[in-house]
Amino acid sequence: MKVCIIDILNNDYFIGDISDKATLERFAGKVITDYGHVDVLVNNVLPPMKGIDECNYEDFNYALRVGMTALFYLSKLFAPHFSSGASIINISSSRDRMSQPQTESYTAAKGGIVALTHGMTVSFAGKARVNSISPGWIDNAYKDNDEADAKQHPAGRVGNPLDIANMVLFLSSDKAGFITGENICIDGGMTKQMIYHGDNGWLLNE
Numbered sequence: 001m002k003v004c005i006i007d008i009l010n011n012d013y014f015i016g017d018i019s020d021k022a023t024l025e026r027f028a029g030k031v032i033t034d035y036g037h038v039d040v041l042v043n044n045v046l047p048p049m050k051g052i053d054e055c056n057y058e059d060f061n062y063a064l065r066v067g068m069t070a071l072f073y074l075s076k077l078f079a080p081h082f083s084s085g086a087s088i089i090n091i092s093s094s095r096d097r098m099s100q101p102q103t104e105s106y107t108a109a110k111g112g113i114v115a116l117t118h119g120m121t122v123s124f125a126g127k128a129r130v131n132s133i134s135p136g137w138i139d140n141a142y143k144d145n146d147e148a149d150a151k152q153h154p155a156g157r158v159g160n161p162l163d164i165a166n167m168v169l170f171l172s173s174d175k176a177g178f179i180t181g182e183n184i185c186i187d188g189g190m191t192k193q194m195i196y197h198g199d200n201g202w203l204l205n206e
Helices: 021-035 057-081 104-123 147-151 161-172
Strands: 038-043 082-091 128-135 183-186
Touching (some): 038 057, 104 128, 104 183
Parallel strands (some): 038 082, 082 128
């Protein structure tokens, strides 16, 4: 398996800003020159999180370029080069259905990914399966052992990167050959839990 990464951070394959059209074109060209085809495209990015009070016009558009436009354009660039049984996996967020104050740029980008996924599902019919994953609270450092954080999740713990990676691997495989157009929320059940003041220990801080 060969993994081709594009990131603004140092990596062994391609360093670049995915908000830039020419950078995406150079990256796609390098991948095809090096390997000739694409089996799996995983679109996993972190748009800036700013809200109504601080997010200006340029900030909001940058978040959309990073979170949605890059996803769309890379899929378009690779469209002629997807191998048989190819899979596109877009990483959204449980914020596609719930929010905190002052997070509009991130929420808009992640929420748009879900709609873009079902749009692409139809356009890529017969060429690639397209699905999205909406992670909830994921502790990237594997260090969040706080009892309260764990207990508020119906699953009894905070998530970790392997919870998402395992789903990516499944959706990439032939075992998921009849799954396309789906958004799969992996959040330990948090978005299924109704919250009322005084219920199950939930209290509103005034």
